[in-house]
Amino acid sequence: xxxxxxxxxxxxxxxxxxxxxxxxxxxxxxxxxxxxxxxxxxxxxxxxxxxxxxxxxxxxxxxxxxxxxxxxxxxxxxxxxxxxxxxxxxxxxxxxxxxxxxxxxxxxxxxxxxxxxxxxxxxxxxxxxxxxxxxxxxxxxxxxxxxxxxxxxxxxxxxxxxxxxxxxxxxxxxxxxxxxxxxxxxxxxxxxxxxxxxxxxxxxxxxxxxxxxxxxxxxxxxxxxxxxxxxxxxxxxxxxxxxxxxxxxxxxxxxxxxxxxxxxxxx
Amino acid sequence: xxxxxxxxxxxxxxxxxxxxxxxxxxxxxxxxxxxxxxxxxxxxxxxxxxxxxxxxxxxxxxxxxxxxxxxxxxxxxxxxxxxxxxxxxxxxxxxxxxxxxxxxxxxxxxxxxxxxxxxxxxxxxxxxxxxxxxxxxxxxxxxxxxxxxxxxxxxxxxxxxxxxxxxxxxxxxxxxxxxxxxxxxxxxxxxxxxxxxxxxxxxxxxxxxxxxxxxxxxxxxxxxxxxxxxxxxxxxxxxxxxxxxxxxxxxxxxxxxxxxxxxxxx
Ligand SMILES: Nc1ncnc2c1ncn2[C@@H]1O[C@H](COP(=O)(O)OP(=O)(O)OP(=O)(O)O)[C@@H](O)[C@H]1O
Ligand SMILES: [Mg+2]
Numbered sequence: 001x002x003x004x005x006x007x008x009x010x011x012x013x014x015x016x017x018x019x020x021x022x023x024x025x026x027x028x029x030x031x032x033x034x035x036x037x038x039x040x041x042x043x044x045x046x047x048x049x050x051x052x053x054x055x056x057x058x059x060x061x062x063x064x065x066x067x068x069x070x071x072x073x074x075x076x077x078x079x080x081x082x083x084x085x086x087x088x089x090x091x092x093x094x095x096x097x098x099x100x101x102x103x104x105x106x107x108x109x110x111x112x113x114x115x116x117x118x119x120x121x122x123x124x125x126x127x128x129x130x131x132x133x134x135x136x137x138x139x140x141x142x143x144x145x146x147x148x149x150x151x152x153x154x155x156x157x158x159x160x161x162x163x164x165x166x167x168x169x170x171x172x173x174x175x176x177x178x179x180x181x182x183x184x185x186x187x188x189x190x191x192x193x194x195x196x197x198x199x200x201x202x203x204x205x206x207x208x209x210x211x212x213x214x215x216x217x218x219x220x221x222x223x224x225x226x227x228x229x230x231x232x233x234x235x236x237x238x239x240x241x242x243x244x245x246x247x248x249x250x251x252x253x254x255x256x257x258x259x260x261x262x263x264x265x266x267x
Numbered sequence: 268x269x270x271x272x273x274x275x276x277x278x279x280x281x282x283x284x285x286x287x288x289x290x291x292x293x294x295x296x297x298x299x300x301x302x303x304x305x306x307x308x309x310x311x312x313x314x315x316x317x318x319x320x321x322x323x324x325x326x327x328x329x330x331x332x333x334x335x336x337x338x339x340x341x342x343x344x345x346x347x348x349x350x351x352x353x354x355x356x357x358x359x360x361x362x363x364x365x366x367x368x369x370x371x372x373x374x375x376x377x378x379x380x381x382x383x384x385x386x387x388x389x390x391x392x393x394x395x396x397x398x399x400x401x402x403x404x405x406x407x408x409x410x411x412x413x414x415x416x417x418x419x420x421x422x423x424x425x426x427x428x429x430x431x432x433x434x435x436x437x438x439x440x441x442x443x444x445x446x447x448x449x450x451x452x453x454x455x456x457x458x459x460x461x462x463x464x465x466x467x468x469x470x471x472x473x474x475x476x477x478x479x480x481x482x483x484x485x486x487x488x489x490x491x492x493x494x495x496x497x498x499x500x501x502x503x504x505x506x507x508x509x510x511x512x513x514x515x516x517x518x519x520x521x522x523x524x525x526x527x528x529x530x531x532x533x
Binding site for chain 2: 113160
């Protein structure tokens with residue numbers, strides 16, 4: 001099958017002004033495993049879109065293609081109207097395994113993106129300190145990653161991505177390595193962050209509740225090779241209190257609805 | 268967000284009595300030297316002096332300057348050889364780790380060298396390079412270089428793919444990926460190779476001094492054996508072993524200080 005890049009048939013399903021657009025993305029790894037097939041998606045500016053799908057369906061692959069870390073076998077990613085050829089300053093990645101440098105302090109880790117850009121030490125440390133405070137790690141600047149808990153490490157990874165002031169944040173299962181209580185706290189913090197930062201988030205998760213709770217838009221992918229099964233707009237007000245949202249009828253219905261859809265794939 | 272509920276992993280308290288590792292280390296020295304003293308007193312062989320006699324000989328040889336002169340001549344090929352092996356070994360190993368092409372051409376040489384019984388090559392070196400300083404330097408290099416090269420190579424090749432990807436994601440250039448991620452990540456293994464290389468270099472220089480021409484420590488060992496001054500002979504052996512051990516362990520301290528600040532404490 002082929003989806004021409006000139007017209008975007010699925011584009012209508014999402015807002016056409018998506019700051020990030022995937023056009024006909026397919027990916028076949030060396031060795032012949034096809035991970036993605038014909039992905040057409042728009043990611044609206046200032047919103048959080050979640051990629052949800054069974055394990056191995058190509059969520060990480062899609063995220064890395066958007067990041068410019070992997071080349072698609074077919075199709076293009078458009079960010080701000082320009083085709084992606086590699087990593088760029090307008091996108092930042094939060095890694096599932098944190099990817100912190102064990103030999104560097106929290107401060108240097110958070111400032112690393114700026115260090116790579118050649119910003120002066122004084123300037124980048126000032127910026128890094130403010131984001132370290134923002135993610136709740138003030139006082140830990142001189143600590144090393146091995147001195148931190150898993151949840152704190154993930155915050156360092158988040159602060160590093162925020163520090164480069166990218167418009168688009170790509171997060172690969174950022175909360176999978178933390179316990180349930182911490183996770184809930186993180187989700188609430190993330191919602192605050194989205195409200196205050198006005199950035200576009202693309203988020204991978206395994207959890208349906210998490211997806212509905214934090215997202216404006218949930219993308220369901222089919223099992224490998226991953227294709228877009230459905231795009232659901234949650235229409236939830238994320239500004240309210242977390243307790244309200246978690247008891248909201250629409251929220252609960254939507255979780256159930258998505259579960260029913262994903263169930264088909266589990267047989 | 269708050270982090271009040273997390274306490275950082277503790278550092279040492281205000282009181283630091285002798286750490287338990289230091290106590291164990293001391294105990295093992297006492298045990299080994301005690302056993303040596305005992306075996307010398309039995310005696311297990313007329314050619315085996317006591318620990319006390321060996322130390323006395325060591326003291327005597329240090330005072331009369333023969334130890335100092337021996338080290339002066341042993342250290343020369345050792346230092347030159349280690350410097351060459353260290354600099355070129357790390358460069359070659361890192362290059363092999365970074366470039367498949369370089370790996371293809373260079374790796375087999377060092378793999379063969381590492382496996383070869385190098386003592387057997389020393390007569391060959393003498394044949395080509397004579398019995399001077401060059402031959403001894405080469406003996407040191409042949410022993411020290413392979414382990415340095417192969418460790419650096421493996422260290423670079425196994426640098427964390429996830430950190431490399433992270434650096435690329437934040438738009439690190441190839442040079443930045445190498446300088447800021449690959450080399451720091453590889454440095455513990457590279458240094459481990461360097462330490463093994465230095466230990467091997469000591470073997471190389473002593474072998475050369477025993478097999479090529481007796482000079483320095485090799486000369487002390489050979490000479491005192493020939494006149495049956497066993498305490499002096501053991502003193503020479505003991506001093507070179509201790510010297511090698513101290514050199515290698517100070518390098519480890521230096522490495523932690525310079526490259527891995529996070530491992531400094533605890
Ligand atoms: N480097 C690779 N080489 C070959 N195949 C790969 C590679 N990376 C991933 N794959 C395959 O591609 C498919 C999609 O992988 P991907 O990691 O994108 O899935 P995922 O949706 O993120 O899964 P999970 O939810 O378990 O994280 C999987 O079947 C995987 O085996
Ligand atoms: Mg994944």
